[in-house]
Structure formats: structure tokens, C-alpha cells
Amino acid sequence: MTAQVSPEFQALSDIKAIQQDRWCEQAKYVAAASPFYQALWQGIAPPERLEELSLLPLSDKSMLRTSQQNHPPFGDYLASSAELVNRLHRTSGTTGQAMNLALSAKDALQTALIGARAQSAAGLGPKDRVVHCLNYQMWMGGFTDHCTLEATGALVIPYGVGGTEKLIRTIQELEITAISCTPSYPKVLEKVITEHFPGLQPHDLGLKLGLFGGEAGLDDPAYRKRLEDTWGFKVRNANYGVSDVFCNFASQCENNNDLHFIALDVLYPELIDPDTAQPMAWKDGETGELVLTHLERDCQPLVRFRTGDIITLTGVGEPCACGRTAPRFRVVGRSDDMIVVRGLNIFPTGLAATVNSFPELSGEYRVILEGHGPFDHLPLEAEMANGIEQSERLALDIGDAIKRDLGATAKVALLDHGALPRTEGKTRRVIRK
Numbered sequence: 001m002t003a004q005v006s007p008e009f010q011a012l013s014d015i016k017a018i019q020q021d022r023w024c025e026q027a028k029y030v031a032a033a034s035p036f037y038q039a040l041w042q043g044i045a046p047p048e049r050l051e052e053l054s055l056l057p058l059s060d061k062s063m064l065r066t067s068q069q070n071h072p073p074f075g076d077y078l079a080s081s082a083e084l085v086n087r088l089h090r091t092s093g094t095t096g097q098a099m100n101l102a103l104s105a106k107d108a109l110q111t112a113l114i115g116a117r118a119q120s121a122a123g124l125g126p127k128d129r130v131v132h133c134l135n136y137q138m139w140m141g142g143f144t145d146h147c148t149l150e151a152t153g154a155l156v157i158p159y160g161v162g163g164t165e166k167l168i169r170t171i172q173e174l175e176i177t178a179i180s181c182t183p184s185y186p187k188v189l190e191k192v193i194t195e196h197f198p199g200l201q202p203h204d205l206g207l208k209l210g211l212f213g214g215e216a217g218l219d220d221p222a223y224r225k226r227l228e229d230t231w232g233f234k235v236r237n238a239n240y241g242v243s244d245v246f247c248n249f250a251s252q253c254e255n256n257n258d259l260h261f262i263a264l265d266v267l268y269p270e271l272i273d274p275d276t277a278q279p280m281a282w283k284d285g286e287t288g289e290l291v292l293t294h295l296e297r298d299c300q301p302l303v304r305f306r307t308g309d310i311i312t313l314t315g316v317g318e319p320c321a322c323g324r325t326a327p328r329f330r331v332v333g334r335s336d337d338m339i340v341v342r343g344l345n346i347f348p349t350g351l352a353a354t355v356n357s358f359p360e361l362s363g364e365y366r367v368i369l370e371g372h373g374p375f376d377h378l379p380l381e382a383e384m385a386n387g388i389e390q391s392e393r394l395a396l397d398i399g400d401a402i403k404r405d406l407g408a409t410a411k412v413a414l415l416d417h418g419a420l421p422r423t424e425g426k427t428r429r430v431i432r433k
């Protein structure tokens with residue numbers, strides 16, 4: 001008997017056949033059981049062939065929001081009976097309206113197994129002890145990520161947020177090898193170590209692996225290097241997901257900085273032009289908005305769902321050195337975080353790379369936009385590194401670097417070290433007033 005090969009290692013031709021089989025079943029199910037898609041498709045039967053999926057209209061987050069407002073609590077995109085719902089997550093979006101994410105037992109199990117593929121690709125396994133430091137209260141990043149970590153076979157310590165001094169002692173006493181948290185959390189830890197543990201350095205804690213997600217700045221090599229030098233651990237983006245679709249379906253491996261899309265057998269991806277919504281080719285070098293379709297989902301199946309994430313495809317068709325056939329991509333930004341300056345599309349990720357190339361800065365920054373634009377320059381606030389004096393020269397140099405790297409004119413205001421807030425969750429880089 002041969003060992004089962006996990007789908008992210010299988011030949012893409014085999015995966016294509018699996019996708020097609022699953023879509024046949026899922027299309028029938030959605031057409032029969034989802035009032036939301038019945039209305040959106042206006043009685044037209046979904047195409048049998050996946051290649052013809054673009055004949056169907058797109059769906060998006062605002063439609064789901066309206067659906068939940070009109071049909072609380074699950075929305076009329078609930079395709080199963082309410083009794084089948086076995087787990088409920090709530091996320092508070094930027095609009096403040098909480099979204100209710102319903103999973104059947106099967107949906108939840110699949111979510112854990114797919115997430116585990118991503119965490120495994122990032123280097124986590126049965127030999128590890130991982131402390132999970134995300135908020136467990138209702139959202140997916142807490143409990144559901146916990147389940148993905150466990151499904152790798154690692155020993156998982158459920159920690160949650162806060163209690164940073166106790167966390168440092170726990171890491172020491174249990175000889176923990178890996179930490180799962182937001183990319184901005186290590187800075188909070190560093191501050192507490194400096195204040196409460198004299199003589200201790202972050203790398204003395206012996207962590208070997210930092211598993212992060214949730215913030216795009218992590219893909220910046222300079223930011224990662226700074227973290228790796230301070231902590232002595234490998235920094236991996238282990239956790240890319242879209243809450244309405246899958247909690248975690250992409251991660252970096254030890255060989256490649258790009259994210260591996262490890263859910264092809266259960267999730268069908270497309271690329272569209274974010275402005276015109278027209279389909280784009282799924283090939284290396286293309287940049288567009290990621291659109292996703294569930295191929296196996298009980299409770300809230302989505303078809304041609306616009307994620308709002310702009311990605312660039314980097315590894316389609318060629319397997320990675322790690323052996324995974326999974327296509328690779330980079331997240332360029334959110335379509336709604338995009339700042340248009342004199343016709344140029346600027347994303348905070350691009351800005352982070354430039355900001356982090358200055359050792360005089362702490363790496364914390366934000367863009368404050370007044371009004372709706374159009375904007376003729378980028379108003380940037382950047383924070384100084386600890387112990388470094390501000391200078392007009394430096395502000396001008398940063399402005400020049402942004403012009404060189406992104407093409408936009410920036411007005412740079414330097415702030416004292418510590419002036420910008422450190423958060424345990426997502427740090428907002430673009431503030432609109």
C-alpha cells in the first residue's frame with residue numbers, strides 16, 4: 001500500500017480532475033439549496049465545466065453583509081439546514097457589522113486540515129511546542145487557527161492575548177519552540193522583556209519558528225530580517241486566509257518567500273481585473289484580484305467570491321523546491337487599501353519595504369488621508385528607531401526613496417520613538433479622515 005500523497009504535492013492534472021468532480025456535485029447543491037445564489041443566477045443553471053465558471057456573476061462581501069442583514073443570523077447563502085451548523089465565528093469588519101460565519105462539523109474539520117497543510121509547509125510539526133497568541137474570542141484566528149496548529153501534530157498551548165510577562169515565563173519553562181501571533185506582537189514582547197526581564201534578550205528564549213499572518217508587511221525581506229536577527233527564529237507567513245472562505249489556505253515554506261496556495265482540491269481560484277471585473281489569465285506575473293469558489297462546502301458555500309485581495313502569481317505550473325505543486329503568489333494589497341496618488345496605485349506593503357530599508361526608523365508608519373482625494377502626494381508619518389535623533393535630511397531621504405521605489409511624491413513627518421501605537425491585532429496603516 002502506498003502512502004497517501006497530500007493534495008498540495010499531487011500532479012496538477014490529478015488535482016484538476018478532483019476539482020472538476022467536486023464542482024459537479026457542489027454546483028448542483030448550491031443551485032438547489034442556496035436562495036442567495038438562486039437569486040443571483042436568476043434561474044440559470046451553473047456551468048458543468050469549471051473553465052466556464054466565469055459565465056456566472058461575481059459575488060462580494062457587501063452582498064453577504066446585506067444577506068445577513070435581511071436574513072439573520074446566517075444570511076440566505078446558508079445552503080444547509082440551521083441544525084447542521086456546528087460552529088459559529090463572528091468577525092467585525094471595517095464597517096462594524098459583525099459577520100456570522102457558520103461551519104458544519106465537516107466544514108470545520110476540513111478547515112483544520114487545510115490550515116494544517118499551510119502550517120506544515122511553514123515548518124511546524126509533531127516535534128514542536130507552539131504557543132498560540134491570538135485572540136480566542138469568537139473570531140477564526142483564535143480557536144480555528146488553534147485547530148489548524150493541532151492538526152499538524154504539534155503540541156499546542158492555547159495562550160490568547162495579553163499577559164505578556166507570564167507568556168515570557170511560559171515560553172522559558174515549557175521550552176516552547178514556536179510562536180503563533182501577529183507580526184506586530186514581537187515588538188510588544190521586546191518592550192516587556194526590556195522593562196521586566198533585565199539581562200534577557202529575545203533570542204535567549206530559544207524560539208526557533210515564528211508563525212505569523214494577518215499583515216502584509218511580513219512579506220518585506222527587511223522587516224523579516226530585523227525580526228530574525230532580534231529573535232533568532234525563522235519568520236514565516238504561515239497563515240493567509242479569507243475569513244468568509246477559508247481561515248488559512250496559503251503559507252510560505254523554507255525555500256520560497258511566496259505563499260503556496262495549498263487548497264486547490266477544495267477551493268477554485270480565479271484572477272480578475274479589479275477595475276473591470278474581467279477574467280485574467282492564471283499565469284506567472286499576472287496581478288489581479290483573487291476570486292474564490294468553494295468546491296466542497298456545507299453551510300455557506302461561496303461561488304466566484306471577490307476577496308478584495310490583489311495578488312501577483314509567481315509560481316504556476318512549476319513545483320517549488322519543497323516539492324509542493326501548489327501555485328505560488330504574493331499579496332500586493334487590498335483593493336480598498338489602495339491609495340491612488342496622481343494615478344499611481346500605491347499599497348501599504350510597497351511602502352513598508354521602503355520604510356524598513358531605513359535603519360534609523362523603527363518600522364512603524366502610517367498614512368493619514370484627509371477627505372476622499374484625489375491625492376497629489378502621500379502624507380506619511382514614520383517613527384524613529386530607539387535612540388535616534390530626527391533630522392530634516394532623513395525626512396527628505398525617505399521622500400526620495402519613496403519617489404524612487406513607488407514613483408509617488410511623499411511628504412514625510414518624522415515622529416519620536418514610541419509615538420505610534422503598538423497593537424496585538426492588525427495595525428492599521430492607512431487612516432482615512
Ligand SMILES: [Zn+2]
Binds near residue numbers: 254256260321322
Ligand atoms: Zn515550497
